[in-house]
Amino acid sequence: MGVAQRMKNAEIADAFDELGILYELDGAVVHRVVAYRNAAKSIREAGVSVAEMAAQGRAQELSGVGKTIAEKIDALIADGEIPAARKLKQRIPEGLVQVTRVPGLGPKRTRQLHAELGIGSLEELRQAAEQGRLTDAPGFGAKAQEKVLAALAVGAGEAPTARTLLSTALEVGEELVAGLRAHDPSIEVELAGSARRHADSCKDLDIVVAASDPEALLAAFAVLDPIDEVTSTGSAGAKAVTHQGLPVDLRIVPRESFGNLLQHFTGSGRHNEALRKEAVRRGLHVSEYGVLDDANGETAAFRTEEEVYAALGMPCIPPELRENRGELEAARKGDLPKLVRLGDIRGDLHMHTTASDGRNTILEMARAAKERGYGYIAITDHSASHGFGNGVATEDLKIQIEKVAKANAKLDGIEILAGSEVNVLPDGSLDYADDLLDELDWVVASLHTSFSQTERELTERMIRAIEHPAVDAIGHPTGRLIARREPYPLDIDAVIEAAARTGTLLEINANPNRRDLDDSYARAAARGGVKLVVDSDAHGAERLGNMRFGLATARRAWLEKDDVANTRTLAQLRQLRKR
DNA sequence: GCCGTTTTCGGCCCGACTGTTTTCAGTCG
Numbered sequence: 001m002g003v004a005q006r007m008k009n010a011e012i013a014d015a016f017d018e019l020g021i022l023y024e025l026d027g028a029v030v031h032r033v034v035a036y037r038n039a040a041k042s043i044r045e046a047g048v049s050v051a052e053m054a055a056q057g058r059a060q061e062l063s064g065v066g067k068t069i070a071e072k073i074d075a076l077i078a079d080g081e082i083p084a085a086r087k088l089k090q091r092i093p094e095g096l097v098q099v100t101r102v103p104g105l106g107p108k109r110t111r112q113l114h115a116e117l118g119i120g121s122l123e124e125l126r127q128a129a130e131q132g133r134l135t136d137a138p139g140f141g142a143k144a145q146e147k148v149l150a151a152l153a154v155g156a157g158e159a160p161t162a163r164t165l166l167s168t169a170l171e172v173g174e175e176l177v178a179g180l181r182a183h184d185p186s187i188e189v190e191l192a193g194s195a196r197r198h199a200d201s202c203k204d205l206d207i208v209v210a211a212s213d214p215e216a217l218l219a220a221f222a223v224l225d226p227i228d229e230v231t232s233t234g235s236a237g238a239k240a241v242t243h244q245g246l247p248v249d250l251r252i253v254p255r256e257s258f259g260n261l262l263q264h265f266t267g268s269g270r271h272n273e274a275l276r277k278e279a280v281r282r283g284l285h286v287s288e289y290g291v292l293d294d295a296n297g298e299t300a301a302f303r304t305e306e307e308v309y310a311a312l313g314m315p316c317i318p319p320e321l322r323e324n325r326g327e328l329e330a331a332r333k334g335d336l337p338k339l340v341r342l343g344d345i346r347g348d349l350h351m352h353t354t355a356s357d358g359r360n361t362i363l364e365m366a367r368a369a370k371e372r373g374y375g376y377i378a379i380t381d382h383s384a385s386h387g388f389g390n391g392v393a394t395e396d397l398k399i400q401i402e403k404v405a406k407a408n409a410k411l412d413g414i415e416i417l418a419g420s421e422v423n424v425l426p427d428g429s430l431d432y433a434d435d436l437l438d439e440l441d442w443v444v445a446s447l448h449t450s451f452s453q454t455e456r457e458l459t460e461r462m463i464r465a466i467e468h469p470a471v472d473a474i475g476h477p478t479g480r481l482i483a484r485r486e487p488y489p490l491d492i493d494a495v496i497e498a499a500a501r502t503g504t505l506l507e508i509n510a511n512p513n514r515r516d517l518d519d520s521y522a523r524a525a526a527r528g529g530v531k532l533v534v535d536s537d538a539h540g541a542e543r544l545g546n547m548r549f550g551l552a553t554a555r556r557a558w559l560e561k562d563d564v565a566n567t568r569t570l571a572q573l574r575q576l577r578k579r
Numbered sequence: 580g581c582c583g584t585t586t587t588c589g590g591c592c593c594g595a596c597t598g599t600t601t602t603c604a605g606t607c608g
Contacts, residue, residue: 028580031591035580066581104597106606141599264593269608276592281583287593 006051006491007077013044015076015085016069021097022088024107025114033107038064041270043073045325047524049493051077095121102151104144112137126152163201163483164246167512167549170195172226172242173205180209183220187211188258192265193249197319198552200482200515204247206265209237210258221250257290257301263308264288270324271317278328279312286312320555339555342548344567347376350421350444350475350507350535351544355400356381357390359540362407362416368541370414376570378419378442379404385423385431392420397436415570417441421475426450426457428464430471437470444507444535446475447488455489462490463498469578473505473533473565476516484513492521493528500529503578505565508534508557510550511543522557531576532557533565 020036042064043050053059054077059070072082093114099122100110113119116137117128125148128134134145173191180189190196193206211217218238222230227248230240237251253261264272264287276286283294290299291311302308306316314331318339321327330336351365352358358365362379369377381400382391392400397420404418419442423431430437430445437443445465453461465471477495478487499506506525509516514537517525522532534550536543554564561567565576 032580034591038581064581068580104606108605139599139604143598267608273592280592281585285593289594 006049008489009043009046009050012050012073012076013040015082016040016043016072018097019072019082019085019088021100021107022085022092025092025096025100025111026088027111035064036069039069045323045520047520047527049491052493093120095124098122099125102148104147104151109139112139122152163203164244165201165482165512166195166198166552167546168244169202169205169246172244172246173207175226176205176207176221176224176248179224180207180217180221184211184213184217187217188255190262192262193267196266197268197322198549198556200518202246204249205242207248207250208258208262208265209250209252210255211252212255214252217252218250254301255303257288257303259302259304259306259308260290261288263305266305266319266322268323271322271327274324274328275312282313284312318555320552321558323556337558337560340551340559340561340564340567342551344561344564345374345534345547345551346569347374347378347566347573348536348538348544348547349378349417349419349442349473349533349566350380350509351377351538352381352421353379355379355392355396355403357539362403363410364541365538365544366407366411366414366416368544370411372544372547374414376415376417376573378417378444380419380421380442380444382448383420383422383431385425391423394432394436397432398439401439419443421446422471423448424461424465426453426461428461430465430468434470440470442472443470444473444475445471447479451479451488453488455491458488459491459494462495466495466498466502466504471504472577473507473535474499475507475535475537476509476511476514477506478516478518478521480516480518481513482515487516492524496525496528496530499525503576505531505533505576508532508550508553510534510536510546510548510553512546512549515549515553517553517557519553519556522553522559526557526559526563531565532559532563535566 016036017040020033020040023036024033042062046062050059050073053061054073059065059073060067072084076082096110096114099105099119100107113125117133119125119128129145129148132145134140134148135142173195177189177191180187188210190208191205192208193204194202195205209217214235218233221227221238226242227240228243230238232239240248240250242248251261251265279286285292290301291308292299300311302311309316315336317327317331317336348369353360353362353365365379366377384391384394401418404416408416419440420432421444424445424447425431447462462474466474478490480487506517508522525532532554534547534554536546538544538546565573
């Protein structure tokens, strides 16, 4: 098993993003800069190891990577840096890269500040602004100086802005949409943006409305419960902030072009950019107002998204796929996946009860699952070594199995599997004996400790668990917590290969903080021949509903019903087990 | 620098907003 220490996609992507900015600061033509940025994005989102691709001479298969960038990837991996970047850094202070991240200061204005005032870092920018010297540079007035000071005061250029988890964003967004519908049932209103695409997290909420009386609508919007403050308002819409501090952008549009605006504000920016580029080649120009046809000079507006996409010669693309990851080509060819739906899910195979750190009993969980229409669940409390008395000790596992049997006897219409979420110990062994594991109907193996191991150690540890004959699935395989904790270092390609080879399922954990595997990895796993299982990991009956966030990730991963193990009947599922 | 059912060269998405401007460049999403 070859688990080499390889450069990660994110590290390679960062290097090209930086190189793009350096070229930009050096005054390169904008399209060259854009080319580096596109390549970085492509590298970052590749579901497989780009270092591995490069080693095989296949880097140019990535869109946006040609001969030159492929050579630079090779140099970066061999020497740890790109020669062109080293040369540029001799001319351009590295601190200038941070200056371009200050809102309002793009590359052109940053160059200006460097040339005119000798500013080469955020600190020098701060000093110049505080001393009132910024206005000495041409094109910089009092307002510009004020904005720079304000931006630096909130730490711009240093930390990325906070993002809101999809679960919170959807809860608020759906309440706002319902509130607007209640105000006037005749309007068309939809959530757009990253919330509609079911991304991991959202920077803000976009709401698109077609209404006959915009003023009345805006008045109703301003007094909806979640809204803390309306910060600006006009005939085209309003901007507001919720009590959680989540910005809301409300757009009002005539009904005739509702489809165009919804398409535009659903994004993603990348998807729209690619969509428009493709349209231009056919003499069509797409904007939020309509589709302009060079042939007759007329702009066609559409009431629905279906009509917008139809005008561009393709079927409507599900919002979850609109990330410019191949969906346009698939749509054109009629190859869009038939995405798995929440209603396809027949059971939930990872949840906790009061036997470990859950809040409800086996029966309570089972009844709640039955109400959701499931045919089966697995009770998977933590195993012996989970700690703090929050696990099922070895001597108690048989009692737990008996409890499941009793609950099964009391309940019709749903089958309860006796399972466990077994700890994978630092050496890759499991913390129940094999003969005990044999008595279980379902085994999820997860890592909960020793995340500081090296990539090699973690990968070998996980592969040992995957190869264990009793393990049905690997729980939350990368350990990430969205916006809070990076995934632990793992050779995901090696993990996928092992899972495919052994017939082990990989989980998409549906907890909205996790969504682990993420969409890129889950897509790579399915392509690698691995079946996924989408689990709520509920610690209380009301959390079974988290399944929707796992489905969101599954759909963003292009998964179809057959890719997801728990769309099967229990009998079919049992055939997927290793023994 | 990348890319191709009009192209291996000549293009490269679209519009709003802002501030500093006498008509627009730069930035943002």
